[in-house]
Amino acid sequence: MSGDRIIAGIQKSPAYQSAVQSLDRDHDRFVNEIVALTEIPAPPFGEEKRGLAWRALLAGSGLTDIETDAEGNVMGLRRGTGAPGGKLVVISAHLDTVFPAGVDVKVKRQGTRLSAPGIGDDSRGLAALLAYARALDAGQVETKSDILFVATVGEEGPGDLRGMRYFFTKGPYRNRVAAFFSLDGIDPSRVTNGAVGSKRYRVTFKGPGGHSFGAFGIVNPMVAMSKAVTDLYEVVPPTNPKTTFAAAVTGGGTSVNSIPDSAYMEFDMRSESAVELAGLEKRFLAIIDKAVAGENAARSTRAGSITADKKQIGDRPAGMTAAHADIVTLTAAAAKAQGYRPQFNASSTDANMPISLGIPAVTIGSGGRGDRAHAPDEFIDVEKGESVKGLTVGLLALIATANAQP
Amino acid sequence: MSGDRIIAGIQKSPAYQSAVQSLDRDHDRFVNEIVALTEIPAPPFGEEKRGLAWRALLAGSGLTDIETDAEGNVMGLRRGTGAPGGKLVVISAHLDTVFPAGVDVKVKRQGTRLSAPGIGDDSRGLAALLAYARALDAGQVETKSDILFVATVGEEGPGDLRGMRYFFTKGPYRNRVAAFFSLDGIDPSRVTNGAVGSKRYRVTFKGPGGHSFGAFGIVNPMVAMSKAVTDLYEVVPPTNPKTTFAAAVTGGGTSVNSIPDSAYMEFDMRSESAVELAGLEKRFLAIIDKAVAGENAARSTRAGSITADKKQIGDRPAGMTAAHADIVTLTAAAAKAQGYRPQFNASSTDANMPISLGIPAVTIGSGGRGDRAHAPDEFIDVEKGESVKGLTVGLLALIATANAQP
Numbered sequence: 088m089s090g091d092r093i094i095a096g097i098q099k100s101p102a103y104q105s106a107v108q109s110l111d112r113d114h115d116r117f118v119n120e121i122v123a124l125t126e127i128p129a130p131p132f133g134e135e136k137r138g139l140a141w142r143a144l145l146a147g148s149g150l151t152d153i154e155t156d157a158e159g160n161v162m163g164l165r166r167g168t169g170a171p172g173g174k175l176v177v178i179s180a181h182l183d184t185v186f187p188a189g190v191d192v193k194v195k196r197q198g199t200r201l202s203a204p205g206i207g208d209d210s211r212g213l214a215a216l217l218a219y220a221r222a223l224d225a226g227q228v229e230t231k232s233d234i235l236f237v238a239t240v241g242e243e244g245p246g247d248l249r250g251m252r253y254f255f256t257k258g259p260y261r262n263r264v265a266a267f268f269s270l271d272g273i274d275p276s277r278v279t280n281g282a283v284g285s286k287r288y289r290v291t292f293k294g295p296g297g298h299s300f301g302a303f304g305i306v307n308p309m310v311a312m313s314k315a316v317t318d319l320y321e322v323v324p325p326t327n328p329k330t331t332f333a334a335a336v337t338g339g340g341t342s343v344n345s346i347p348d349s350a351y352m353e354f355d356m357r358s359e360s361a362v363e364l365a366g367l368e369k370r371f372l373a374i375i376d377k378a379v380a381g382e383n384a385a386r387s388t389r390a391g392s393i394t395a396d397k398k399q400i401g402d403r404p405a406g407m408t409a410a411h412a413d414i415v416t417l418t419a420a421a422a423k424a425q426g427y428r429p430q431f432n433a434s435s436t437d438a439n440m441p442i443s444l445g446i447p448a449v450t451i452g453s454g455g456r457g458d459r460a461h462a463p464d465e466f467i468d469v470e471k472g473e474s475v476k477g478l479t480v481g482l483l484a485l486i487a488t489a490n491a492q493p
Numbered sequence: 494m495s496g497d498r499i500i501a502g503i504q505k506s507p508a509y510q511s512a513v514q515s516l517d518r519d520h521d522r523f524v525n526e527i528v529a530l531t532e533i534p535a536p537p538f539g540e541e542k543r544g545l546a547w548r549a550l551l552a553g554s555g556l557t558d559i560e561t562d563a564e565g566n567v568m569g570l571r572r573g574t575g576a577p578g579g580k581l582v583v584i585s586a587h588l589d590t591v592f593p594a595g596v597d598v599k600v601k602r603q604g605t606r607l608s609a610p611g612i613g614d615d616s617r618g619l620a621a622l623l624a625y626a627r628a629l630d631a632g633q634v635e636t637k638s639d640i641l642f643v644a645t646v647g648e649e650g651p652g653d654l655r656g657m658r659y660f661f662t663k664g665p666y667r668n669r670v671a672a673f674f675s676l677d678g679i680d681p682s683r684v685t686n687g688a689v690g691s692k693r694y695r696v697t698f699k700g701p702g703g704h705s706f707g708a709f710g711i712v713n714p715m716v717a718m719s720k721a722v723t724d725l726y727e728v729v730p731p732t733n734p735k736t737t738f739a740a741a742v743t744g745g746g747t748s749v750n751s752i753p754d755s756a757y758m759e760f761d762m763r764s765e766s767a768v769e770l771a772g773l774e775k776r777f778l779a780i781i782d783k784a785v786a787g788e789n790a791a792r793s794t795r796a797g798s799i800t801a802d803k804k805q806i807g808d809r810p811a812g813m814t815a816a817h818a819d820i821v822t823l824t825a826a827a828a829k830a831q832g833y834r835p836q837f838n839a840s841s842t843d844a845n846m847p848i849s850l851g852i853p854a855v856t857i858g859s860g861g862r863g864d865r866a867h868a869p870d871e872f873i874d875v876e877k878g879e880s881v882k883g884l885t886v887g888l889l890a891l892i893a894t895a896n897a898q899p
Contacts, residue, residue: 244750283706287749299761300689303737309758310726310740313719320716320791331709334716335749340742343693343759343806344650347741352715353749355705385726400749 090413090420093487098424106226106482110218111475113225117218118201118469120144122194125203125210130190131245134159134182137213141182141238144217149224150236158253159240162260165223167230167489174265175233176489178219178481179437180212180453181242181250181271185461202466207457211467212270213238215453219482230489235260242271242437247401251440265492266414267441267448268485273457273467274430275477276422279450280415281433282442283329284364284405285357289398290315290375292339295391296348304386306393309339309350311382315395316352318374322367328360328407329433330367353400359433361405361443372397403435404443412447413491414484421483425476454478496819496826499893504830512632512888516624517881523624524607524875526550528600531609531616536596537651540565540588543619547588547644550623555630556642564659565646568666571629573636573895580671581639582895584625584887585843586618586859587648587656587677591867608872613863617873618676619644621859625888636895641666648677648843653807657846671898672820673847673854674891679863679873680836681883682828685856686821687839688848689735690770690811691763695804696721696781698745701797702754710792712799715745715756717788721801722758724780728773734766734813735839736773759806765839767811767849778803809841810849818853819897820890827889831882860884 097103110117123144129137138161145153150163161182167175184205186192194203216236223234241249255261292308316334324330332355339350356371358364379395408415410431419429438448454477457467468474503509516523529550535543544567551559556569567588573581590611592598600609622642629640647655661667698714722740730736738761745756762777764770785801814821816837825835844854860883863873874880 289749299739299741300735300737300763303735303739307726307740309743310722313722313726313740316716316719317723320713320719329706329709331706333705333709333749333752334713334719334746335705335751335753336746337715337753337756338744340740340759343695343739343741343761345741346739350743353746355749357706 090416093417094420094424094483097483097486102226102228103486106222106228107479109222109225110478113218113221114471114475117214120214120217121206121210122201124213125194125206126192128188128192129182129184130186130188131183131243133188134240137182138238141213148217148220150220156253156258158250160237160250160254162235162237165220165234167232169231174492175235175263176266176485177235177237177264178216178268178270178485179237179239180216181209181239181437182213183240183243183246185243190463199470200466200468202464204463204465206465207273207467208460209271211273211455212453215270215478215481218478219485222482228486230486232265232489232492234485234489239437248403248437248440251437255440255444264441264446266488267438267446269437269450270453270481271436271450272452272460273455274452275454275480276427276430277450277452278415278418278422278429278431279434279436279438280408280410280431281359282406282439283357283359283433283435284361284439285355285401285403285435286364286368287355287401289351289353289400291349291351291396292393293349294393297346297390299344299346302346302390305346305390306382306386306388307346308393309347311378311393312350312352314381315375315378318378319371322370324367325363328358328363330358330360330363332356332367358405359407364405403439406442408442408447408449414447414449414488417487417491418449418451418484421480421487424483425480427480451481451484454480496822499823500826500830500889503889503892508632508634509892512628512634513885515628515631516884519624519627520877520881523620526620526623527612527616528607530619531600531612532598534594534598535588535590536592536594537589537649539594540646543588544644547619554623554626556626562659562664564656566643566656566660568641568643571626571640573638575637580898581641581669582672583641583643583670584622584674584676584891585643585645586622587615587645587843588619589646589649589652591649596869605876606872606874608870610869610871612871613679613873614866615677617679617861618859621676621884621887624884625891628888634892636892638671638895638898640891640895645843654809654843654846657843661846661850670847670852672894673844673852675843675856676859676887677842677856678858678866679861680858681860681886682833682836683856683858684821684824684828684835684837685840685842685844686814686816686837687765688812688845689763689765689839689841690767690845691761691807691809691841692770692774693761693807695757695759695806697755697757697802698799699755700799703752703796705750705752708752708796711752711796712788712792712794713752714799715753717784717799718756718758720787721781721784724784725777728776730773731769734764734769736764736766736769738762738773764811765813770811809845812848814848814853814855820853820855820894823893823897824855824857824890827886827893830889831886833886857887857890860886
């Protein structure tokens with residue numbers, strides 16, 4: 088049966104219609120929970136309080152097995168009609184924001200427009216999980232698979248997917264996931280089935296340093312660094328799967344009188360393909376070593392040699408959920424059923440982790456309007472009609488996927 | 494007549510011997526003036542108060558035509574036996590220190606050891622000028638040429654020789670200087686007849702910047718900068734006259750997620766030869782332009798092109814006073830006569846300016862012992878025997894040079 092027909096079938100069911108009525112009836116509460124969650128700061132590595140609040144809000148949603156794992160992910164289970172302990176579908180949103188501690192997170196309201204750092208990315212997603220759980224409960228919607236609702240930690244940059252890394256390598260559900268939704272941001276037409284992987288390094292080049300006139304002729308770490316940059320930029324990566332690199336941040340030296348004893352460069356490498364990313368990383372590391380050796384050969388090491396400390400500061404796996412996978416076709420059909428044109432793309436989200444493990448996963452939006460994610464003036468609009476319509480995309484896709492499992 | 498015989502002749506003269514007795518008798522006052530001058534902060538561009546104090550201390554030294562020029566150099570004239578307005582000999586020391594405002598300049602005494610920032614570089618030189626003027630006056634020493642005593646501004650790094658640049662381009666004595674002494678630091682064996690010139694640039698490379706994945710393929714200012722560094726380091730400068738360059742300080746970029754929109758590098762170039770320095774500078778500037786053009790050709794400029802802002806942040810002229818010039822042979826003879834082995838070398842001091850104009854000039858020390866110039870724990874030892882012996886080197890060289898002018 089086509090995705091469109093499956094979705095249409097769900098839409099006609101009284102249980103689903105009852106669930107949507109719950110979303111509609113419950114909308115003020117949903118908005119209040121968005122505000123409450125947003126106003127609890129959740130910087131990278133500081134998600135605990137927001138996690139506790141989200142866990143408290145699960146009360147009355149009908150979920151069982153509520154727990155917080157060792158990494159800080161908070162989760163609750165909704166049983167399906169299958170045998171206990173079988174494959175399940177995860178739907179998640181992330182607790183952390185990009186904003187450091189101390190940023191004002193008070194929500195400003197102007198009619199249906201709510202503005203605050205992190206409100207769309209990803210407080211609305213967290214609140215949507217709560218609304219979905221209550222709606223499914225209210226509608227007594229049955230699914231074949233269990234559904235696990237998870238509020239994750241460490242999705243944003245510095246967190247480096249630590250929440251999902253733990254969940255899929257050490258967590259109790261690590262071998263039970265049949266499909267995975269990440270509810271991230273708001274765009275309800277989003278069907279992100281590509282996981283852009285990234286490798287990030289901070290490379291610190293060190294040498295003896297010395298007086299720029301008196302010690303002239305000795306090795307200079309900035310020359311090794313520069314050679315690494317120019318050699319990296321000779322690499323021509325594939326455009327499909329899209330693969331990129333960047334020399335992004337640099338610093339070093341103390342005085343124009345001196346040959347520096349240290350300089351660093353932060354490099355970013357990304358790819359839609361894990362194979363391409365691994366190949367690029369290998370080449371990059373060889374380029375660094377060659378640049379260091381070249382500088383040590385080109386100038387005097389009488390006062391000391393150049394070394395490079397290659398510190399990995401980011402590692403997100405790449406991959407792709409096939410366009411014909413159930414979760415992709417059902418999500419696209421759900422979006423279309425609500426009048427949205429599905430946008431297939433690749434990004435870097437919590438879904439990177441399951442995708443890299445071959446588990447079908449997509450990242451979708453929680454609906455409504457808004458903009459300025461990652462900026463202090465981030466906002467969403469919770470006008471009820473658009474807001475509920477957007478929410479139903481995820482709900483339809485979730486029910487359909489939880490029924491699609493064998 | 495050889496330099497040694499000229500110096501020996503001066504040493505035998507009653508007038509000179511009387512002048513040395515004055516230096517000896519006056520030594521406590523000399524030390525007190527070192528302390529007083531040191532304890533007046535004189536950071537680059539903040540020499541005015543120390544200049545006023547030095548000017549006040551000239552009272553009773555027999556100098557005339559005392560004035561402070563528009564740049565801040567303070568000076569007084571000692572007439573010779575020649576006609577007024579003729580060629581003259583300058584002896585100078587510098588008012589400024591490398592230390593910024595706010596550094597504690599209180600002098601700590603331990604016996605004959607005096608410690609404070611700037612005390613040897615160049616408070617002792619400033620006090621030596623005062624002691625010389627009084628000693629010449631006390632001994633009624635006659636010289637053929639006039640002698641101009643100058644306390645200069647802007648000798649240290651950021652000052653970029655602004656005092657001497659003004660003196661030799663706009664000052665009232667600019668066309669009258671036959672020979673020039675810079676009394677800088679303490680080493681009494683120093684005969685610095687080479688002027689190491691320098692050219693310093695801060696080059697800021699700018700481009701459009703963008704998301705490291707989404708905007709991949711656009712030009713990156715760090716690549717242009719890196720190419721400039723690697724190309725510069727392909728240059729093989731002469732070892733004699735010694736010519737050097739350095740990529741010294743760098744910074745740029747804001748986030749490992751982003752292609753940077755800006756990066757800068759500070760470069761230092763030096764040479765004992767003005768011709769070599771000019772050639773290196775020209776080549777350097779061409780390397781920058783080529784690196785920028787190369788990056789604009791290598792990657793997309795759809796969002797904007799790379800530009801380079803080449804800001805000169807230092808310019809000190811190079812040159813050499815010939816080893817057979819009177820001022821060099823007489824200074825070397827004076828040092829030898831006092832038991833020091835003359836050390837000919839090249840440096841960057843106030844003497845760079847006259848040397849670059851073809852005016853015979855040397856930089857010498859004011860005597861005594863000490864160390865740690867440019868460091869907060871700088872110190873001198875004013876043990877009287879060594880201190881006065883060191884002072885006499887400059888006095889002998891000054892008298893001999895002021896008598897050597899035709």
